[in-house]
Amino acid sequence: MKVLSKCFGIIDLIKSKDMNLTEISKELNINKSTAYSILKDLQKFGYVYKLNTNKKYRLGYKFFEIYNYLITKIDLMKEAEKIADELNILTNETIHVGTFISSKVYNIYKKESDKPIRVYIEGFKEVPIYCTGIGKAILANQKKEKIDEILNKLEFKKYTKNTITDMDDLRRELEKIKNSGYAIDNEEHQENVCCIATPVRNYTNEVVASISITSIKYKTDVDYLVDKYKSLIMQKGFELSLRLGYNND
Numbered sequence: 420m421k422v423l424s425k426c427f428g429i430i431d432l433i434k435s436k437d438m439n440l441t442e443i444s445k446e447l448n449i450n451k452s453t454a455y456s457i458l459k460d461l462q463k464f465g466y467v468y469k470l471n472t473n474k475k476y477r478l479g480y481k482f483f484e485i486y487n488y489l490i491t492k493i494d495l496m497k498e499a500e501k502i503a504d505e506l507n508i509l510t511n512e513t514i515h516v517g518t519f520i521s522s523k524v525y526n527i528y529k530k531e532s533d534k535p536i537r538v539y540i541e542g543f544k545e546v547p548i549y550c551t552g553i554g555k556a557i558l559a560n561q562k563k564e565k566i567d568e569i570l571n572k573l574e575f576k577k578y579t580k581n582t583i584t585d586m587d588d589l590r591r592e593l594e595k596i597k598n599s600g601y602a603i604d605n606e607e608h609q610e611n612v613c614c615i616a617t618p619v620r621n622y623t624n625e626v627v628a629s630i631s632i633t634s635i636k637y638k639t640d641v642d643y644l645v646d647k648y649k650s651l652i653m654q655k656g657f658e659l660s661l662r663l664g665y666n667n668d
Contacts, residue, residue, distance in 0.1 A: 425449055426457050430466065430478070437475035495619075495628055496527065498662040502655050503530045503630065510632055510648060515614075517546065517553030518628045519561075522569050524554040532634075549573060549589055550582045552604040552616030556629035559596035560618045566593065581606045600653055602629075605641040613641040615648055617656035622664025630656050 428447050432438065438446070444454045458476060461467040465481035499516040506514045507530040516528040526546050548554035548569065558566060575584040583589045596602040604614045616631035632648050657667075 422457065425453065426461065429454065429457055429461070429476075433467065433476050434478055437470060437473070437477045439473070439475045443476065494663055495621075498659055499528050499619075499628070499630070500530075502659045502662075503528055506530075506630070506632065506651070506655050507532070509651065512648075513633045515553055515616075515631045515633055516619075516628060517551075517557065517616075517631070519557045519626070522548075522565075522572075524548045524551070524557055526553065547576070547578070547608060549575070550578060550604065550607040552602045552614040552631040552633070553629040555593065555596055555604070556602040556616040556618045556631075557626055559593040559602065560626035578608050579606050579610050583607065601645075601649055603641050603645065604631075604633075606636060611636045613644060615641070615644045615652055617653045619656050619663065620660040620665040622666070624665065627663070628659075630659060 425447065429443055432443060432446055440451055440455055440458070443458070444451045447454070458467060458469075462469065462479070465479045467476050468479045469476055495516075495518060503514040503516055506512075511532050513532045514530045515526055517524050518527050524546050526544050546554055548558050558569065561569070570586065570589070573586075576582070577584050583592060601615055601617045604612070604616070606613055612633060613636050614631045614633035616629045618626040619628040619630060621627045630652065632644060632652055634644060
């Protein structure tokens with residue numbers, strides 16, 4: 420913990436002005452060898468860099484990445500609520516928004532139907548990436564290298580009789596999703612629950628989230644959802660993407 424405290428001390432110290440090793444060591448009252456070792460590790464991971472002109476240290480590009488990441492997530496939450504609420508009014512079905520964080524998918528917002536019998540899925544909870552609509556819509560639209568990385572670590576669990584547990588079948592499903600622009604969950608994660616989902620892109624054209632319309636199968640099946648809501652969900656997914664800075668030119 421002492422090293423971690425010194426690490427954050429250095430970051431906090433140079434966030435307002437560039438400083439060299441001697442200045443950092445003196446200001447934080449730590450010896451030069453310790454400061455140098457910490458700075459070397461911070462440089463390695465992009466959190467600081469050393470200016471060639473005066474040998475002073477400055478915060479690195481990694482903080483810019485983190486800033487952009489946080490801004491995207493904040494904007495996603497703010498804008499997703501608006502779109503999800505609109506979809507809920509238009510369909511009177513349960514709407515979910517999921518986001519992609521470190522190779523995992525989390526359900527971050529939901530707007531429930533006001534029907535007596537409705538879908539219940541906890542908010543702010545990790546959901547399986549391979550057998551949910553929001554998960555598959557996100558996974559199918561990642562770069563090939565990222566998809567391979569995730570699938571190579573994937574451990575299949577059979578939640579229902581419809582859960583895809585074969586790797587080749589899943590890859591074919593992901594290719595179909597990428598080509599069509601939407602994903603379905605046909606009772607793959609929960610019995611009697613089906614949904615249609617579409618990806619959401621940010622200002623770098625990356626798929627960072629997805630939005631879904633979810634219903635109970637006794638009153639609507641997945642084919643009904645596709646026929647009735649495919650155009651609507653894709654339109655709203657596109658609108659949410661635009662609000663996150665996506666440019667399709």
